[in-house]
Amino acid sequence: MDLELILMQLFSGLALGAILVMVALGLTIVFGMLGIVNFAHGALFMVGAYAGLWVAAQTGSFWWALLVAPIAIGVLGMAIERFLIRPLYGRSPDDPLLLTFGLGYVLVESVRITFGTDGIPFSAPEALQGVVDLGVGYFPLYRLFVVGVVALVLLLLWVALEKTRFGLIVRAGARDPLIMKVLGVDVGRLWLLVFGLGVGLTALGGVLAAPMRNVSPEMGTLVLAEAFVVTVIGGMGSLLGAVVAGLLVGIAVSMTALFAPEMATIVMFALMALILLVRPQGLFGRPGAGA
Amino acid sequence: MAMLEVEKLNAWYGPSHVVHDLSFAVEEGEIVALVGRNGAGKTSTLRAIMGLMPRAEGRVAFDGTSLLPLGAHARFRLGLGYVPEDRRIVPGLTVRENLELGLVAAGRTDVGAAIDEIARSFPRLKERLNQQGTTMSGGEQQMLAIARAIISRPKMVLLDEPSEGIMPVLVEEMGTLFRTLRDQGTTLLLVEQNVEWALKLAGRAIIIDQGEKVYESSAAALLADKDIQDRYCAV
Numbered sequence A: 001m002d003l004e005l006i007l008m009q010l011f012s013g014l015a016l017g018a019i020l021v022m023v024a025l026g027l028t029i030v031f032g033m034l035g036i037v038n039f040a041h042g043a044l045f046m047v048g049a050y051a052g053l054w055v056a057a058q059t060g061s062f063w064w065a066l067l068v069a070p071i072a073i074g075v076l077g078m079a080i081e082r083f084l085i086r087p088l089y090g091r092s093p094d095d096p097l098l099l100t101f102g103l104g105y106v107l108v109e110s111v112r113i114t115f116g117t118d119g120i121p122f123s124a125p126e127a128l129q130g131v132v133d134l135g136v137g138y139f140p141l142y143r144l145f146v147v148g149v150v151a152l153v154l155l156l157l158w159v160a161l162e163k164t165r166f167g168l169i170v171r172a173g174a175r176d177p178l179i180m181k182v183l184g185v186d187v188g189r190l191w192l193l194v195f196g197l198g199v200g201l202t203a204l205g206g207v208l209a210a211p212m213r214n215v216s217p218e219m220g221t222l223v224l225a226e227a228f229v230v231t232v233i234g235g236m237g238s239l240l241g242a243v244v245a246g247l248l249v250g251i252a253v254s255m256t257a258l259f260a261p262e263m264a265t266i267v268m269f270a271l272m273a274l275i276l277l278v279r280p281q282g283l284f285g286r287p288g289a290g291a
Numbered sequence B: 001m002a003m004l005e006v007e008k009l010n011a012w013y014g015p016s017h018v019v020h021d022l023s024f025a026v027e028e029g030e031i032v033a034l035v036g037r038n039g040a041g042k043t044s045t046l047r048a049i050m051g052l053m054p055r056a057e058g059r060v061a062f063d064g065t066s067l068l069p070l071g072a073h074a075r076f077r078l079g080l081g082y083v084p085e086d087r088r089i090v091p092g093l094t095v096r097e098n099l100e101l102g103l104v105a106a107g108r109t110d111v112g113a114a115i116d117e118i119a120r121s122f123p124r125l126k127e128r129l130n131q132q133g134t135t136m137s138g139g140e141q142q143m144l145a146i147a148r149a150i151i152s153r154p155k156m157v158l159l160d161e162p163s164e165g166i167m168p169v170l171v172e173e174m175g176t177l178f179r180t181l182r183d184q185g186t187t188l189l190l191v192e193q194n195v196e197w198a199l200k201l202a203g204r205a206i207i208i209d210q211g212e213k214v215y216e217s218s219a220a221a222l223l224a225d226k227d228i229q230d231r232y233c234a235v
C-alpha cells in the first residue's frame, strides 16, 4: 500500500467529514440553544438533497440548487419550529423528541411518494468534474470543492457568531435565555432563526453530498446516526466539537475503509465509546451540560 | 399617573398561590422599598411585574401601558429594567460583552460611547472590561448586573436584593449610585433584606407577608417603628 493511496483516502475522508460537519453543526446548534434533539435532522438532509435535485432540474444549474435549496429548506425548518415544535416548549422533553421522530418518517414517506423509491443520480456540474493534481496524486475536483464550500461556510458562521451583535445574542441566549428576555430580546424569534439555520446547514450538506452518492429517500438515515456520533464525540452543543469530531470521524471511516472495509461503519462507534470513556462530556463539551 | 400601578395582582407557581391581591403604586422618580421575610413573595412580585411568573393575574400598568399581556422582552422595551436576585452574568462573555447585552434591544450602535459613559459610574468595571464576567467577585458581578440593566437608561428598574452578600464599602457605593439615579429621574423598586439600608434610601416602604401587603408608609416612619420591623422583617 503506497503513500499516495493513503493520502488520497485521507482527502476523501476530509470531504466525507466536511459533509458530516454541516449535518452535525445543525444538530448541535439546535440542541445547544433549544435543548431539542432533532430526530428529523437526517430526513431534512435528504429533503435538502431532493430540493437541490429539483431546483437543478428546473433551472438547469447546480449553482442555483446550491444556493436556493438550503435557504428554502431552512425556511421549511422555521415553519416546523413555529407550528410544530413551539407548542411543545415547557412540556416534557420527550414531546419534541417524539414529534421530530415522527416528522422524519413523514418526510421520508412524502419524498417516496413524490419522487419514487429508487435512487436518482445527481451529477456535479461540468466545471467541477474531473480530477486535480495535488502534487501527491490526482484527486476528484468535486470533493475538493465540497471541502472548500464547507470551509467558507464555517468561516462565515464563525464571523457571524463571534464578530456580530447577532452572534453575541445567540451565544448569550444559549447560555441564559432568561436574562436575554429581560434585556429585551424576543427569545422565541431567536429560536426560530436558530432552528432555521440548523436545518439550512443540514440541507446544504444534503445538496453537497448529492453528487457524491445517489439521492434516495433513505440517504438521511445513516447520516443522522453519524451526526449523532459526531456530536457526542465533539460534545453536545459544542460547535468547535462538531467541526473537529466531524472531520475526525470522516477520516477515521475513510481510512478504515482502506485497510479493513468491513469495519468502516463500526469504527466510528468504537471511536465514540473510546472517547466517552476518557471524556464523558465529549472533546469540547462542558461537564454536566447536555442530556 | 403613577409610573407603576399594581392592582390586585395574583401570581402562582403551579398550584401554589404566592402573591395575593397585591396593590400598590410607585411614582415617577421615587425609590420604594419592598420588604418582608424570606418566602414572603418579594421575588415573585418582581417576577410577575417583569413577566416571568408561570401565571399572573390582575392589572399592572407601567407608564400607562398594561403589562400583563406582554412578554418580558416587550416590558423591557417599554423602559422597565430588572436585576434578578441571582445576578445572571452570562458565562463565557467578557464584562464588555455583558454590558453590550444591555444595549442589543435598543439597537444602539455607539456601544463604545455607551460603555465609556456607564463605566464612569462604575469605576470597578472600567478596569475589568476585557475580563470574563463570571471571574469577578460577587460584588463586582452585582455591579455589572446593575450596570447592564441601566445602560439603556430605562425609566424604572426592579432590583432584587442588590446588597446581598456584598461588602459594606460596595453597599455604600451602591447606595450613592441609586440616589444619583433617582435624582436623574429613574424610578426604583428595591427589594431588600438589608432593611435599614433600604429604608434610608427609599421614600416609601411596603411590607408583604405571605404574598399579601400588610403595611405601607413613608420609609422614615417604618425606620422609626422597630416593632413593625421586628414583626414582619426579622430574619
Ligand SMILES: Nc1ncnc2c1ncn2[C@@H]1O[C@H](COP(=O)(O)OP(=O)(O)OP(=O)(O)O)[C@@H](O)[C@H]1O
Residues within 6 Å of the ligand: B013, B016, B018, B036, B037, B038, B039, B040, B041, B042, B043, B044, B045
Ligand atoms: N420556582 C418555584 N416553584 C414553586 N414555588 C416557588 C418557586 N419559587 C418560589 N416559590 C415559593 O413562592 C413563595 C414566595 O417566594 P419568593 O421567592 O417570592 O419569596 P421572597 O420574598 O423573594 O423570599 P427571599 O427573601 O427568600 O428571597 C415561597 O413560598 C416559595 O417557596
Ligand SMILES: [Mg+2]
Residues within 6 Å of the ligand: B042, B043, B044, B085, B160
Ligand atoms: Mg427573593
